[in-house]
Amino acid sequence: MNTHFRSRTARGVAVVSALALTLTACGREGGGGGGGGGGSASPGITDDSVTLGVTTPLSGATAGPGTCTVAGVKAYFGAKNAEGGVEFGDGKTRTVDIRALDDTYDPQQAKANYDQLKNDVFAMTAGLGTPTNRAWRDAAIADEVPQVLIMTGDPLFSDTEESPWQLGFVPIYQNEGEAFGELLATSSEEHKVAILSQNDDYGEGYVEGFKSAIEGADNIEIVDELTYEATDTSVDAQITELASSGADIFFNAMSVTPLMIASLQKAQQLNWKPSWFLPSNTSSPGAILEPGGAAAYPGIYSVSFAKAPQSPAFAQDEDVVEYLAALKEHGDYPDPPAFPHCQWSWMIGATLEQAFGEMTEPTRENFMEALRSIEDFQAPLMLEGTAVNTSEEGQPAVSTLNVQKFNGKGYDTVESFG
Amino acid sequence: MGTFIQLVIDGLSTGSVYAALALAIVLVHSATGLINFAQGGMAVLAAYFAWYLTNQGVPLIVAILLSIVFSFALGAVVERWLMRRFERGDPDTAVVVTIGLLTLITGIAGWLWTYNNQQFPSLFPLDTVSFLGVSVSIRSIGTTVVIVVAMVLLQALFVGTKLGLALRAVAINPQSAAFSGLPVGRLLMVGWGLAAVLGAVAGALVAPQLTLTPGMLDNALVYALAAVILGGLTSPVGVVVAAWIIGILENLAAVYVPFIGHDLKIAVPFILLFVVLIVRPQGLFGRKTVVRV
């Protein structure tokens, strides 16, 4: 494992010490806490390049969305680098390199990846997962390394008091649940709601937001509420139990693609045809609704801030065409992705470029300041009515959402239920 | 009452998924005395193979048959060129080799076909049949029927054929099997090949439901292992029945025992397993044999 352990003669020790002293000289210089403010450049940035780090699952059960979180941002900056680079606020043009490491959704590995990257990269970004990002949040604060525009809806990362060096990208889970709850509360009819949620902060966040929005609305009653585990192979039992509740609204906070397809199929088999609410990451028309046979239901609602490339409405959209071409050429991602994380990651690239454009000094502090002052930025692929806003206290970079209804092929934005 | 019966039916169809994989594990164990963690991985590879062929315009049933042939070869090759080096050594090492194989196969599948969820066409339509207020899809019925047929064939193989007898003889004592003139090496290759065939059938049956991903059968593996032990390592009928019991009890416990709920229902098969093993160490249907492990 390590040659030093094997050297046990006196000469060995001498050699080791000499070698190690040299290592220290280089090792400790680069280390320390992230640039200490002002003047001198932070690690990971030179006059002509900047390096960003990503730790995200690239193998294992969450590799599908995980791969996307890297592909999008890689494609974005790959295309920019091919044009010469990104212009920074200090007048210099830099190419942007992405160093992505696989953490297999293991918190311990995520921390190890962070330790490996922290002195070589300028900032950490785009990584997927609540536990994997939480694992090194404290360390990033202590080392003053930016951990920004990450893909978790955990509100902790958007609390500037608690997390001065962090910023989430996607809306917190509560926001998504709340958006649908608000829409439902405006309905003129009586509704019975059945809830199924993933047994973790993801599912809890959705349900919490939904419940807070329908509080006081006396036309809505929650008739049954169940959970499932992300590792389950089947949710048939839950769907059967919920179907017997006779609800006409099914709020399904589920993040697992095959289970979402299976639930859409199962409810039909039981002849239970409620209106559905689906989270933003499991509502893809091509990958989920079509195989699930969603056309059989009176309404499929979801929330989104990104254009769905599979949707025919956006097939000729300039943003979408450019994005899919770059994803193929620079993102190492040949097929159109089944996960929205690719789009989100592309937007992260654009948001980072926006922040770079405002940076006057090549330091992490200055970058955080620039990043936190983006207002009403319409990133490519964003839907009308949504925007990146980083200065809102307690909110991630994107906090505005459109509620949408499935029209058989893609989604339309809706203002009212029904 | 309608809900109760529906839950039982749901449990049967979920249990069939576990059973499909469990049968393949039993076959390898019967022939080699090993638990093959890579069984699910090999099944996924076969499913990708069939999926790839259908995308090239090959009809589904032909694609599945070709993937079965491919699997037999894969199983035999894995036995001859990889497992044979470990078969007579420490069984723990051999098990870890199958774990390594699982990792490798998952990695290859992810590399060749990405971690995107792929839609695998179903052999059976998704239409439903209703009776007694219970609805069940043709797909579930079809899956269950194929599993039962596989189980009967496997049981017949073990009990009624020379090949089955020879396979078991090899597992129990390879040396004396060799001395009595059995071609042990070839028998082991056939055993692994047949197990991979069962795996391929399982893969094609469950892929439409679970959608095709490199880790498609990882979560089912644990249940399949529980079914294998619960049913007794030697009995195909035993493991299928055990898989069904697991599927049904899990559902009923989740719905009717509030303390367990849907989050802790996974504990149910293990509690059951534990109680059964204390009373009957050889499992529900197993014979008392000398196990190599």
Added chain:
Amino acid sequence: MASASSLSTSSRSAAAPAAAAPSFRQRRWVRMAAPLVLALVLAVLPLVLPEFANETIARIGVFAVAVLGLNVVMGYTGQVSLGQIFFLGVGAYVTAYGVQNDWNIVLVFVLACLIPAVAGLIVALAAARLGGLAIAMVTVALPIVGVPLAKRLSEFTGGSQGLSARFADNPEWTGLYDDQWQLYIVLVIGGIVFLLTRYLVRGKYGRAFAIVKGNENVASSMGISPYRYKVLAFTIASLIGGVSGFLYMLVVQYTSPETMSFGHSIELLAAMVIGGAGSIVGSILGGAWYVLVPQLTNAVDASLTALLQGAVLLLVLFVLPGGLASLPRALTRGRRRSGADRGVGAPPTTPSSTAGSGTAAEGSERERQGPA
């Protein structure tokens, strides 16, 4: 670090074909001085190595201890356990909870050892009645049920968001960096655990474990209760697992239900076998494997980690079925047989031919590896 003699074999045989090697190794002053030198090197290393190297070695220490625990029950006593990660998880949770509630750190450490040990004892009292694969299945249940249980007990565990706890900021007087201080703690605690375990497995208990592993009927006839020793081994393994959980919190500073997922338990098992089952050095090598291989495959190509890890694992076991710790033995034998082709193992159709051609060294190897 404990088994100095076999370590020096490896460096010797790897370095040169020096004929004087054995006599040098056997000299008394070398045997006396070796542990001292090793201790000195370990004391100096954290001061001189770069930050990331220290963090990596500390992480290796954490998982080496976890693998050591698994080795006690599996490598030495022959009981398959697929649940070791559960005890690491319990130890980590106890530590995090204690630290968050400002308990005395020594008390926290003691509890992080005792609670997993008691949990292990309870499981073992029931499970040790079973043998073979049955005990493996019961232990599978621990991480499988442990994950949802940890979420259910969110009052203590923080649910799926997990618990963070930093308690290893170095005291002012040391003048050390955090990574150095943490590595020292890992080295001291890990070193003590390794030394104690070494005494355990080389003494009376170790011999009893080996007999139980070899043949339970023989053990009974010798007056050694297989049941009692299985329970003992399992409990000690759980206790060591708890220690590794404490160290995990020290180094990683965060735990969540993901920490104890079944997949990691399988990876620990693989690390143990690759390091070398029933070997102290093998446990260290196993810990190094657990930490370094993902790091290495990430460096080669982060999008192919699974493929590379599987391939490396198969390759290593194909060359060294006895694990990395058997490398010196394999080298010695290789030299003695001067390039005799080992190739792909001879097909088992001809058992008599291989048995006849084996040298003395291979004979003993075969015996060690034979069905236990």
